[in-house]
Amino acid sequence: MKTKNIHIWKFIILLLLVLPVRPAQAQKNSPLSISEIHTLTETMVNYSPDSTLALLNLASHKIDLLKDKKLASAYRADNNLRMADYWVFEDIKKAKEYLSRSHDYYKSNVNNKRLAEIFCLKAQIIKLEGKVRIEAIEEALPYFDTALTYALLQDNPKTPAFIYYEKAITLQQAERWQESLENAFLDIQYAELSGDSLSMAMSYFLMGRIYNYFGFSDYSEPYIAKAISYGDGMFLLFSVIHSYANILLENGKTEHALENYQLALKICLEKGRLDRAKVIHTSIGQVHLREGNFKLAEEAFFAINELHKVEKSEFPNSLLFSAQMHHYWGDNIATLNSLKKLTENYSSTNFYASEIDIYKGVADLYFQLNLPEKSSLFYKKWGTLKDSLQTYSSRLQLGELEKMYFNERAKNQTITRKNEELKESRSTQATMGVLFITLIVIGVWVTYFIRMKGLKENQKLKFALKTKQLEQLMEVQETERQRIARELHDGIGQSLAALKLQLQFDEAPNAQQVTMERVNALCKEVRTLSHQMMPLVLRENGLKAAIEQLLKSSFTNPEIEADMVTHNVDLRLSEKTEVHLYRITQELISNILKHANATNVGVQLLLRDDTMILIVEDNGIGYVQEDKIEGIGISNIYSRVEALSGRMRIRSSKENGTCVHIAIPYSHQSNKKTA
Known part of the structure; x- marks a missing residue:
């Protein structure tokens, strides 16, 4: 819960940060302009959301005073977009209203950067309204593609960087990790090209999560450590550090994990995020309880109870930790009450994939309370969900990190440090690139070998077919020759022999007439044979x-x-x-x-x-x-x-x-x- 005093102090701090960077003459002569407020809040929303809202309200008041209606419409569209960005995680209904007004303006006054942000925010809203279910994710993904189409038409590499980040996170939520990895590579390329510290923090955090999912913990830890370094000062830095601590704990680095839990807790308390502080206290207490440090676990439990006096929200892990502590103290009634509250208020559909092990913790407690039927029931639920769901990283942190997608923060660091980090990052990408290229070359070679083998087989078949056809053609020609020879021998040859004998021995008065008839018949037969070989009409x-x-x-x-x-x-x-x-x-x-x-x-x-x-x-x-x-x-x-x-x-x-x-x-x- 955010108190009024916290809002006031953040606004004062914001002004102290902003005013020194403006020229001394400007401080004397003019306040912040509308465009300066918009530029500032685009980044500031990730560092001080409450101060961002105050500045946007100030900009709205200034816009109302403008006499140039055309200029006022342009400023108001940008202000509505910044408002939508602020409200998307606070009040979806308000975010949709502001976003609709901004989109109406930019439909007719095209600005590729603003349209990219609008479609990315639309995708976020669809996911949040659908409670990040698979149907909502599938509906949201085309909006990211549209956002990228507009983002790639403009020159600023920061815009495609955080859209690729958002799309990659969404694909992870749909358990499409291979596609997420492809988008993460594009995200990190654009982020490093931009040189923007916030974009690089997001991209490094994303790569760390993906490497951790695929089991490359040696790569995962350095990436998230870089994300923490580049994200220094941002509002949701505690969420990145909390995720880093979870990964360290998974990799068996308990002491290092506890150090980062404490750092994340400190930032949460400084920023007044008491709900997240309760979650981190729970993580700390469960680590101590598992390690047998009961005194430290009790301190974490009492700290949660103190926070609960102000922040009433409860989470499954916190209720499980409460039940575990009451069981440790031997208060079985309080243990059963906490378990009852947990099982009644949180079903499997309320859990993130990473929280499915809560069912195992419930089953263990019921077993220790000598309630075998309930223990068996929750062991069965845990086993079923484990079989049907792959492990998710904490979606709670991701939900909060989504506030960073369309914003940037200008931060100066030494050139040497940036170059060293870029060199290390590019070396890792080069290694992965060489691996992919090697696989592609092998695939191309195998495809070429199979293709050439097939071509040789086809050539053999074609040659065999040509040979067969040639043999048949020769056979036809030979048959035709034999037929012509028979025609010449049996027909024309016999007629010529008979004509010869007649000329030699026939002395009849009509011999000449008979001879002419024989010659005419012979000519006709020769003409017929000639036409069969090559028709005259043809x-x-x-x-x-x-x-x-x-x-x-x-x-x-x-x-x-x-x-x-x-x-x-x-x-x-x-x-x-x-x-x-x-x-x-x-x-x-x-x-x-x-x-x-x-x-x-x-x-x-x-x-x-x-x-x-x-x-x-x-x-x-x-x-x-x-x-x-x-x-x-x-x-x-x-x-x-x-x-x-x-x-x-x-x-x-x-x-x-x-x-x-x-x-x-x-x-x-x-x-x-x-x-």
Whole structure:
């Protein structure tokens, strides 16, 4: 509880601190201006909150007296933001009102630094209203991201430093420690870049907490010791020292921990924070009780009782300590009363994760009081919570430290000391950086090795496929040669032999006429064979005319209806492309005649953009994928398509027939039109 006298004395001390730094002439001629008050309170809120409120009320009075309405609106928006910063941990409703007014102004009068602070305060308010539950944290995190967007648009590194700090603390509260570590690294970089002592104190405290969580106590202690050094004089320094003492106690450094508990207690009493003084007295008393120093534990207990006459707030640890002391004195009734008060007023949802061990302390006392059923109940609760919750660091200290997020304090220190501390900090970061880089290099090497192995396997498969396709193509060519040889031998060869004999021995009157008929038949057969090898119409009139003639000659059966659709194919293609597409169409039509039992056949030849498309479809019996057997004909088609750098897709089913879709890249090298 803050008394009126404490407020007055703090305000007097503040003025004594401020006035000497102003020039002597200014002290005589003018009081603090509004902008000077705002600059001062932005930092002073972390050292003397009550004096900050008095100064802001003074600034508000000065703003009301301004005649320039535009200037007054700008000052009032800044004053509302400073008020929101003050009230956020005192009265959330007031903080929201002030923040809303400030935000309304900066929506139309953009100031990146102020908007960053506004969105960070919005995130704080959401967390506090949601009692730092996981749902509230998840809702608050996007506001930090928005705040960082504005903070990184301005030049002052202090602003992103304390937003990264706030976000990292919030992620810790959600048990997302890895993400918190990533934000902590960014926080410490911006804090050291700014050179601001308060920002550096916050960032060092944050890194100390994270290292302690991950079990690196050798790193944790120096960081928090630095935080205490840089934070000298700030209002919530006692909270940092209290956390430091808790870490020392966890690391088995009891005497050093007690020294820091006493230092934190001294600062609390000086600043009138009696509620926190009771908590620290409890920590001291429990340490002495555990060490068997009962006299010192009694002194801590009596000190808590004296403070309780003025400050009535109670905490779970204080009630447990009270029960432990009454049990030590043998007053079982008072012990049971303290335990009853503790268990009735504080459930697991009221405890922070770091206070879950309170249940174990309650269970131990019930066991010593020979109440096994209650002891078992609280042992079970303790075990259940231990299994379901990871250890949190003290959230109570974090809640109070949140007051520092948007404020700074100018403090001069010697360049040598700062350089030494920066060197030590950067050395630690460099070590961690080398470790991360090593892991990345190893990961990249393993990925590269796996990728190269896969590429080699793919190359082997492609080579095997090329070899198979070449063998099949050679087989097709050999078969074609044998067919031509048979045609020449059985057809043209036999006809020439018969013609020769006739010329030698036939002396009939009509011999010349018979010879002419034989010669005409022989010419026709040679022309037919020539057209099979390279159709004349393809060479002279192009692909479209050749395919039309192929359809007309292939589908003479009136029961089969065949049609062809073309679009934009008047230009001639290269000879290679036309021959391949003609042979592909010829092979597909041959397959339809042999296997499809179709009554409708359609061929489409289309030029779209830079792609020549050939579609051959029928309504035959088709085939299912499992029954597909790729013979020489289909393999030959694949080889021709690949030779043209094209793609082929076959869709077939027993109900809908077969559709072959072939796409070939088209080059505008020839503008010769077909006849």
